[in-house]
Amino acid sequence: MxxxxxxxxxxxxxxxxxxxxxxxxxxxxxxxxxxxxxxxxxxxxxxxxxxxxxxxxxxxxxxxxxxxxxxxxxxxxxxxxxxxxxxxxxxxxxxxxxxxxxxxxxxxxxxxxxxxxxxxxxxxxxxxxxxxxxxxxxxxxxxxxxxxxxxxxxxxxxxxxxxxxxxxxxxxxxxxxxxxxxxxxxxxxxxxxxxxxxxxxxxxxxxxxxxxxxxxxxxxxxxxxxxIDMDSYNPATDGALVQPFSADTLDRRPANKLALQQEVGLDNEAAPFLVGVVSRLVEQKGIDLMLPVLSRFLDATDAQILVLGTGDKAYEAALWDMTMDYPGRMAVKLLYNDSLSRRIYGGTDAFLMPSRFEPCGISQMLALRYGSVPIVRQTGGLTDTVFDHDPIAGTGNGYCFSPYDPCDLMGCLMRAWEGYKYQPQWQALQKRGMAVDFSWxxxxxxxxxxxxxxxxxxxxxFSQRLAQAQALAAADSAAAAAAATPNPVAPASVTAPPPTIPTIPKP
CATH class of the missing domain: 3.40.50.2000 (Glycogen Phosphorylase B;)
Known part of the structure; x- marks a missing residue:
């Protein structure tokens, strides 16, 4: 073909x-x-x-x-x-x-x-x-x-x-x-x-x-x-990572977290729950939903946030201002950088995508591939790729919420933060995500x-389309021809002859 x-x-x-x-x-x-x-x-x-x-x-x-x-x-x-x-x-x-x-x-x-x-x-x-x-x-x-x-x-x-x-x-x-x-x-x-x-x-x-x-x-x-390109995006061979790893060698992954924290200016500690965002900073991606929630989430936990992306200037400014309020716990990089995005996938504990709508989404697939547990709103392609974690049944590969509401997002973040405390279950969750085949x-x-x-x-x-086009063309030609033909000039007035009255002979 x-x-x-x-x-x-x-x-x-x-x-x-x-x-x-x-x-x-x-x-x-x-x-x-x-x-x-x-x-x-x-x-x-x-x-x-x-x-x-x-x-x-x-x-x-x-x-x-x-x-x-x-x-x-x-x-x-x-x-x-x-x-x-x-x-x-x-x-x-x-x-x-x-x-x-x-x-x-x-x-x-x-x-x-x-x-x-x-x-x-x-x-x-x-x-x-x-x-x-x-x-x-x-x-x-x-x-x-x-x-x-x-x-x-x-x-x-x-x-x-x-x-x-x-x-x-x-x-x-x-x-x-x-x-x-x-x-x-x-x-x-x-x-x-x-x-x-x-x-x-x-x-x-x-x-x-x-x-x-x-x-x-x-x-x-x-x-x-x-x-996604499973060969290019492979944590076992990705040269952008400080320490390559696989689902069988998750013990090597924390080295990427420490290196990432140092690179972007976060407190260099393994314990805090590190959430990453790689996104265009536009309304579609749920930035307006995310902004008021992040400060409350940081106030309520010991978590760290790292954002990479560019977009609307108002969102960029608001996120940048937050780094002033949370030094060492919030970092924002207003640029496009493929290598850094790979290190975010490979070094963060969780990956946030609170999209208003998402036709497919690639980032959540890359996060799963690199063992960063997705936190997503159930919409579009996010619904088809990320399934809510059930700690009792041991199923799912991420954390999901549905209504486009800050309370629901906050609740989902808190569930993920709490789940991270139980490392054996968390690593099982990571492995389930890394096992999904997203190849083309x-x-x-x-x-x-x-x-x-x-x-x-x-x-x-095709024959139907052609016949319709020919009919339209013929109609256009007929209309053009009619428009080009001069109208005959009618007489100014027409006087009807008087009626004929028969002559009746006298008797």
């Missing part, structure tokens, strides 16, 4: 969220299963520092009154052909942001579509989030090319239809009020990145104003849980089934 991934992120080249992990790992797994897999992403300004990119483009074209070029190189971790779409608007050190974000990613989708039509036609184009949402629309009438659209975060939906019509060509009618909605209607198959999230987004609470569309397309909507191989099989569904859907609906 020929598969093309089109996305704005792919770790380790460009990563902002979980999409980068998916696009950076899944293609390599599919290639290893024998498929012809390629990738297409924007040619960001910083990629020259990470890749050898030829000076001469493989393809060039004109879209949205702009010239674009595609350069071919190789994805570094899986030896997969990587296409980079170049335009001056991507010559930046940032992946997202800026006033023209809607325009430049629509340009990316438009250029990608023309490249697919003109240069390499795969069996399936796998699109990711709104940035590639118009590709299924533009490929709807391209024979032999099916589309799959993956929802990583439903909250971001791209420009509205009016804006789209200002900046690019849209079919008429365009089904969907914005870019993401158009993709939901047009794609041959749609998936969310966890089974629970696929169900939740069909409700008013999680549907982000497109729940009605998602319910309507439910037959082609699926949930496939993300995986299981998910890859589910994606291959999804691709097959997309191909079959394209075959069964």
């Amino acid at each position: 020929k598969i093309l991934f089109v996305a704005t992120e792919a770790a380790p080249l460009a990563k902002v969220g979980g999409m980068g992990d998916v696009v950076g790992t899944l293609p390599g797994i599919l290639k290893a299963l024998g498929h012809d897999v390629r990738m297409l992403m924007p040619y960001y300004g910083f990629l020259n520092q990470k890749l050898t990119i030829p000076a001469i483009p493989l393809w060039s074209g004109s879209v949205m009154y702009n010239e674009v070029e595609v350069y071919e190189t190789t994805f570094p971790t899986a030896a997969i052909p990587l296409y980079l779409l170049g335009h001056w608007s991507f010559a930046t050190d940032e992946v997202y942001g800026g006033e023209g974000e809607d325009w430049r990613f629509t340009l990316f989708a438009n250029g990608s579509t023309e490249f697919i039509k003109d240069h390499w036609k795969p069996d399936v184009v796998h699109c990711h989030d709104w940035h590639t949402g118009m590709i299924p629309v533009w490929l709807a009438l391209e024979p032999g090319v099916a589309t799959v659209f993956t929802i990583h975060n439903l909250a971001y939906q791209g420009p509205w239809q009016g804006r789209l019509r200002q900046i690019t060509w849209c079919p008429d009618p365009l089904k969907g009020h914005n870019t993401l909605a158009a993709a939901l209607w047009a794609a041959d198959q749609v998936n969310a990145v966890s089974p629970t999230y696929a169900q939740q987004i069909q409700t008013l609470e999680y549907g982000e104003d497109v729940e009605d569309i998602l319910t309507e397309i439910a037959p082609k909507l699926h949930g496939i849980l993300n995986g 191989h299981l998910s890859a099989q589910d994606y291959l089934k999804l691709y097959d569904r997309a191909i079959q859907h394209k075959k069964t609906t």
Whole structure:
């Protein structure tokens, strides 16, 4: 099968969220299963520092009154052909942001579509989030090319239809009020990145104003849980750790905790319960719920808190202020640092994710892999991966709470803090988490089934789509012809002849 991934992120080249992990790992797994897999992403300004990119483009074209070029190189971790779409608007050190974000990613989708039509036609184009949402629309009438659209975060939906019509060509009618909605209607198959999230987004609470569309397309909507790179994220071989360890050598793990405390400025003691957070500091991640609880938790216990991440300035400032109130017990690192995040997974006792919503979540899987017990809210992919610890039955792999409420979060933190005191049971809990297989191989099989569904859907609906488009085009042509034909000029007035009265002869 020929598969093309089109996305704005792919770790380790460009990563902002979980999409980068998916696009950076899944293609390599599919290639290893024998498929012809390629990738297409924007040619960001910083990629020259990470890749050898030829000076001469493989393809060039004109879209949205702009010239674009595609350069071919190789994805570094899986030896997969990587296409980079170049335009001056991507010559930046940032992946997202800026006033023209809607325009430049629509340009990316438009250029990608023309490249697919003109240069390499795969069996399936796998699109990711709104940035590639118009590709299924533009490929709807391209024979032999099916589309799959993956929802990583439903909250971001791209420009509205009016804006789209200002900046690019849209079919008429365009089904969907914005870019993401158009993709939901047009794609041959749609998936969310966890089974629970696929169900939740069909409700008013999680549907982000497109729940009605998602319910309507439910037959082609699926949930496939993300995986992680089990080889890269392996505590037994991870060079970022001071002391590698495994589930059989948990006695070596405390050395990572002491080294981590010293690195970030926490009191260098093995006894305190150390809770880690690696997150974007935004509302989605439950930071507004977490902030008032952390101070109360620190006041009530001997615990320590370590936060790594960047995001909303108000959250950054509030967390930084807390370090002043709890010196030696609270540390905040306002940056992105992959090596430090690995040391947090491998050195903290527990890992906190109180998300308001979570399409899948990768961090809780990494925490489990490294023996840091997750403390999570039951939502989305967190529900599918973390199960509440029952100390009597000896089941579960973390601590869970459900209502988005500070009292419930506080209670969950206190349960975990209390559970940490019983080290034999705690280590059994760690081992259960470390034993879970989150590899991509299981998910890859589910994606291959999804691709097959997309191909079959394209075959069964293509003639119908084509007939509808031809009918619309014929109607438009007839309307245009009628508008171009001058109306006959009617006479100013018409006088009816008087009625004929028969002559009756006289007798």
